[in-house]
Structures are given as C-alpha cells and as structure tokens.
Amino acid sequence: MASVCPPAASTQPTLPSGPAVFKTVPYAFMLPEILCGTWVWILVAATSVSFPLLQGWVMYVSLSSCLVSLLLLLCYLFGFHKNSENWKVLDSLYHGTTAILYMSAAVLQANATIRSEFGPNSPLYYQLNCAASFFAFITTFLYILHAFSIYYQ
Template sequence: MGEQIFGCWVWILVAATHVANPLLQGWVMYVSLTSFLISLMFLLSYLIGFYKRYESWRVLDSLYHGTTSILYMSAAVLQAHATIVSETNDLNNYFINTAASFFAFVTTLVYILHAFSIYYH
C-alpha cells in the first residue's frame, strides 16, 4: 500500500513540472503509472482472496515487486538526472523535481522491502 501512495506522488509531481527531458521523464511517468495500476490490481486481488486459492501467490507477488523495484530504481536515477538539469531553468521546477526524485527513491525502497518481506515471510 505504501508503494502505491509514494508512486502516486511521483506521478503527480512529475506531471506538475515543465518537462525538460521528455524521454527521461516519460519513462518515469510510465513506470510510476504502470506500477501504480498493477499494484492496485494486486491489492484488489489480495482483498478478494486470490492468495488463498493459489500456492504460487507469494512467488508471483515477490517477483512482481522485485522487478518493479529494478524499474523504479532506473526511473529514480533518471528523475534525479532531470532534477539536476532543471536546476538552471526554473527554481520552482527544481523543487518539484527534487520532491519527485525523493519519492521515487522512497518508492524504490518500499518495493524492495515488500519483495523481500513477501519472499521471506
């Protein structure tokens, strides 16, 4: 649940800035939005009770969160680069990009922790 909240913040903050590097921040938007939607589907599946029916639920959940953490790490690094580049353009965009970078790294950490906690639980 935490990864969805932080990922939503990344998505909102990147959307609120003037996009200086469309390719870099496009990847950040794609990863954050796609991860948010798939994580929401996992949450709904969990609430419905699919995890009780299938033995491989933990493996699937751990693989998804592990893969997403790798994708989010790449997005966080690209967002940090976009933040460094935006420093010279506009101070307001710089602060928003800084917050987006922070939340991207926090989201990456939460996905990693979720993947390991499911796997070792």
C-alpha cells in the same frame, strides 16, 4: 540402525485477505507503495517535462506500477489469491522487478532534477523535480523491502 524420519512438512503461512492485508508485514507496504508512487506521477506531471526521454520513463514506471500494485492489492483484499498456490511467487517476482525498474526511474528523475536546476521556471520546476526524486527513491525502497520481506518470510 536408527530410522531416518522424513522431515516434517513445513506449512507455508497463509496469505492474508481482507483488512488483514494492512496488518501483515510484507503486504502492509502495498498502500505506501501506491501512495508514494502516485506522488511521483503527480509531481512529474506537474512539471513541464523538459526531458521527455528521462521523465517519460519515470511516468511510465510510476503509473504502471501504481495500477498493477492497486490491482494486486484489490486481489488480496477480495481474496482472489485463495484459488492458486503461486501468489507468493507472483508477488515476489512483481515486487523485485518493480524495485529494479523504480531504481532506474529514480536515477533518471534525479538526473532530470539536476538538469532542471538552471532551466526556465527553475525554482518551481526544480522543487517539483526534487520532490519527485525524493518520492521515487522512497518508493524504490518500499518495493525492495516488500520483495525481500516476502523472500525471507
């Protein structure tokens, strides 16, 4: 009878730290996520925020996501993740949840853009809202890419 060997232990790829964070595929998305999210926050803040319920949620999601992503990036840069085994799970859950929240914020920002087309100061605020919608969808796409690339890594 043939002996059944136990499967070889699969080793998880180590998480990068230091400047290698910017060269590794899922973690290289973090800086563009932060930059595009900052643009969303700045562009929405530059408008008159005519629809506080819609754009308030966009501001909350973009600002909180930028801050948490910045803290997570700093943790990776300084190597704080070396003390725990659950950083991949944390990173995947965070980016998956943030992708869903950013999708809702991007849709609400697109709605605010459509509604601001014929409002007061319409050319300037409409263009700012268009740019904010564009960056919101780009940021959503980056968070989705990050979440799935961790999942398939």
